[in-house]
Amino acid sequence: MAGSLDFFFSLGSTYTYLTAMRIEAVAEAADVTVRWRPFSVRTIMREQNNIPFTHKPIKTRYMWRDIERRAARHGIAFAGPPHYPNDGDPIANQLGIIAADEGWCPAYTKAVYRNWFLDDKDPGDRETLRSILLSLGKDPVALLERAGSPDLQERYAAQTDVARQAGIFGSPTFMVGEEMFWGDDRLEEALDWCLRHATAAAPGA
Numbered sequence: 376m377a378g379s380l381d382f383f384f385s386l387g388s389t390y391t392y393l394t395a396m397r398i399e400a401v402a403e404a405a406d407v408t409v410r411w412r413p414f415s416v417r418t419i420m421r422e423q424n425n426i427p428f429t430h431k432p433i434k435t436r437y438m439w440r441d442i443e444r445r446a447a448r449h450g451i452a453f454a455g456p457p458h459y460p461n462d463g464d465p466i467a468n469q470l471g472i473i474a475a476d477e478g479w480c481p482a483y484t485k486a487v488y489r490n491w492f493l494d495d496k497d498p499g500d501r502e503t504l505r506s507i508l509l510s511l512g513k514d515p516v517a518l519l520e521r522a523g524s525p526d527l528q529e530r531y532a533a534q535t536d537v538a539r540q541a542g543i544f545g546s547p548t549f550m551v552g553e554e555m556f557w558g559d560d561r562l563e564e565a566l567d568w569c570l571r572h573a574t575a576a577a578p579g580a
């Protein structure tokens with residue numbers, strides 16, 4: 376591959392749906408390797424007093440319409456606004472860390488988002504996660520136990536701290552070395568930067 380970027384994301388972020396469903400194909404076409412890195416965007420948002428704007432109906436309507444337009448542009452299914460915000464259970468992201476370690480994070484992340492955006496199933500719901508893991512040929516009992524362990528909680532906190540130290544404040548965010556690009560609409564720009572500049576060591580690598 377010609378370059379690599381780090382994809383920092385949180386399951387539960389709305390715009391990340393668009394990125395999760397298309398980043399593999401777009402990055403492969405650009406000959407760029409993607410490193411999937413789940414973190415707690417909510418922790419960072421709370422620290423910055425930047426809470427979801429569901430109490431702002433005008434912005435909320437715009438967000439869903441914008442996602443609908445972008446989904447249509449990229450050929451991504453959109454069944455209308457799902458329940459949001461969700462319960463914020465970190466288990467889905469902690470499972471994502473395991474999936475990233477073992478190489479099945481793209482399939483897992485897309486399955487979580489399909490269940491949320493198309494079937495309106497909360498991404499933190501454990502029964503939903505069990506079904507997703509089974510569909511991927513994984514052992515849900517063992518993985519959910521492992522994901523909830525102190526070790527994974529510590530790794531999740533450490534991954535969030537990597538994002539914090541890099542100056543990340545939202546999801547999705549793409550890091551090319553120390554160069555940051557925030558938002559699904561910056562994915563192509565991040566890939567272009569990756570191809571045009573030598574990639575420095577990624578944060579926390």
